[in-house]
Amino acid sequence: MARILIGGAGGAPSNNVIRSWRASGDGDHLIGMCSIPSDLLLADVDERHVIPAASEASYMDRLAALVGRTQPDLLHAQHDFEVRRVSRERGRLQALGVRLLLPDAATIEACVDKERSYRVWKDAGLTVPETLPIASPGDLQRAFDELGGRVWLRATEGGGGTGALPTSSLDFARLWIDEHQGWGRFTAAACLTADSVTWLSIWYESRLVVAQARRRRGWSFAGRTLSGVTGITRVGETCSDPEVTEVARAAIAAIDARPHGIFAVDMTYDDRGRPNPTEINIGRFFTTVHFFTAAGVNFPKIYRDLALDGRLPSLARTINPLPDGLLWIRGMDVEPLLTTVAALATLEARG
Helix, strand or coil: CCEEEEECECEHHHHHHHHHHHHHCCCCEEEEEECCHHHHCCCCCCEEEECCCCCCCCHHHHHHHHHHHHCCCEEECCCHHHHHHHHHCHHHHHCCCCECCCCCHHHHHHHHCHHHHHHHHHHCCCCCCCEEEECCHHHHHHHHHHCCCCEEEEECCCCCCCCCEEECCHHHHHHHHHHCCCCCCEEEEECCCCCEEEEEEEEECCEEEEEEEEEECCECCHHHCCCCCCCCECEEEEECCHHHHHHHHHHHHHHCCCCCEEEEEEEEECCCCCEEEEEEEECCCCHHHHHHHHHCCCHHHHHHHHHHHCCCCCCCCCECCCCCCEEEECCCCCCCEEEEHHHHHHHHHCC
């Protein structure tokens, strides 16, 4: 039995990791920390601790004190900004005796900054949507001139479609960036299709341990956003495609020659049907990781075993070990449902 400290406990991204650890049967002592007390009450953990947000100056001192007091064997975070803050202070934390399973600090910095990762991929010759930094109204005008009159705006940092807006209106785009105080913190990219896929992988000292692709069949609450993107997958589907694997591995290799830890490569298809890497969720699992656990491959357990003692899993296949066509259907205030494409098609045929 290990003692594991998890950040963001009570929020959906962390709760699905916690559910996976509970499902493993390892009986670990889980220590939850979060900056939102009401969220913390929703976490299935053995201890609960309120801590400042990772963006706060006092976060690191409070975290170090918590680690010293609770003595966890492993620390894991499920939010980009917390992953980055922990990475930047990894030496101080490891000196307290807690283990981390994180990529190099430079890798995390490159992945959290979407503009930086885009430049790396562009220089490496990967197919990516043409993207321009937007520091001024002049940059925005140039983006509309060069990207075909319709652009995809988004913040360079943050998940869940932060600041995302597809628009053909220069005036609207200018007002949008003004409203988000986004000059110097936004990019404009050529618009891709609505189809996307994620390749979730765990690496250990350059070795690919496990990877699984998941196609997104829709966003929850998409009609309530201007972009149609919420970061909340409504229906996910297991899939396997050699091109997706090839692009994901190339995107990772361009960022890090010796990957270590969690790399979740998000890709969106262009109008030629090619998957374009758009970001890597680094050092953390995507929110619906419990989908894979329920389907039979527990990624958080694999991660836990690697972090604590370097133990490798026994899998029939390293890449896409789950069968194609499994669905994970989610909604508000209901348990997610594991089913199949065939079962859903049968129901749709009755309509």
